[in-house]
Amino acid sequence: MNTLKNTRVLHICNDYFGSKVHSKLYESLSNLNTDQSIYCHLRKKTVNRVNPINNSKVKLFRGIKTDFKHRLLFRAKEKKLFSDISSKIDFNKIDIIHATTLFTDGYLAYQIFKKHKKPYIISVRDTDISSFMKYRLDLFYEIRKTIINAKHVVFITSSLKNSFEKSFFYNLFLRDLKFDYSIINNGIDKTWLNNIYRKSKANNYKILYVGEFSKRKNVLNIVKSVIDLNKQFPDIKLSLVGSGGEDEQRIVDLSNKFGFINFLGSVKSKKELLKIYRESNLFVMVSKKETFGLVYIEALTQNTPIIYSKERGVDGIFDDRVGLSSPHYSINTLKEKIAYILNNYQDFNNKNLDFIQFDWHNISNKYFKIYNLYL
Secondary structure (H helix, E strand, C coil), rough: CCCCCCEEEECCCCCCCCHHHHHHHHHHHCCCCCEEEEEEEHHHHHHHCCCCCCCEEEEEEEHHHHHHHHHHHHHHHCCCCCCCCHHCCCHHCCCCECCCCCHHHHHHHHHHHHHHHEEEEECHHHHHHHHHHHHHHHHHHHHHHHHHCCEEEEEHHHHHHHHHCCCHHHHHCCCCCCCEECCCCCCCCCHCCCCCCCCCCCCCCCEEEEEECCCHHHHHHHHHHHHHHHCEEEEEECEEEECCCCCHHHHHHHHCCCCEEEECCCCCCCCHHHHHHHHHCCCEEECCCCCCCHHHHHHCCCCCCCEEEECCCCCCCCCCCCCECCCCCHHHHHHHHHHHHHHHHHCCCCCCCCHHHHHHHHHHHHHHHHHHHCC
């Protein structure tokens, strides 16, 4: 792979400080024949965050600060971002651009292409579909131009591609477009890949959630389901790992009220998390919106079956019986799915899964090959 052309990549990544997946990808790409620049405009909550990558082959350029009004004033925001990135980046030293979203980052990449003729690829994420494509029909011209001129489009999961093609925005404005695309999943930390657990576990009715407690993550529906299921499964227990989000205090209050709900808070130790996953018999997360969901894969590496959001995140990735999907809005369906797995626990396992597709080394090689196709 290192025999491919040295590639100077500009990553336009508005959520660089908000999600670890970006820095993991760029860190892995730095082991290949690349020189990378990252442009990230800042938000109130990310202004003071520290660059997670310390590598001379990866340069970070902090952009202007944006806020909620800029989300509404999309064109004005993009104009400011284009002016800002043009003052910071020497495009003569860039071979290809990788935009991490279709709308915010992708349209900025298109503007650079229009002026400097630099090829670009786009990744499509859940926010593009569930927010922008749902509420910003007025941006059809900008996004149509963005996709027409993109060299390649990457969907993080097959469910995202399906949602993209089912959207009203796509069917009204984009249906006739032809574009090259790939489906490339995100990766997980080496800790999980180096500690894959295949052994059978006794069914002890221990359910687990790991993540933040925002309304988007929909954790209250899990808690309410387990409270109802306690009548059917008196030994049921729910452990909640994480912190932050609008629903955190309400969930803490419910854990104080019901003894079978255990709020563990943030757990930083990967060794401790491995232990928690292995002691659990079911992982549940039914987010309202989800690009991927690394925690699903972490759970599966520890042979913990999963319940995941229908038509979101990892739905469609696995052929094996590793878990069940559930619509995020239905507590009754979620209860049925939880009860089914608890009653048929031995039917679910990870023994036929190959986790190599979630190795950042393999993922970065896929992106590197795509970059080189268009140089």
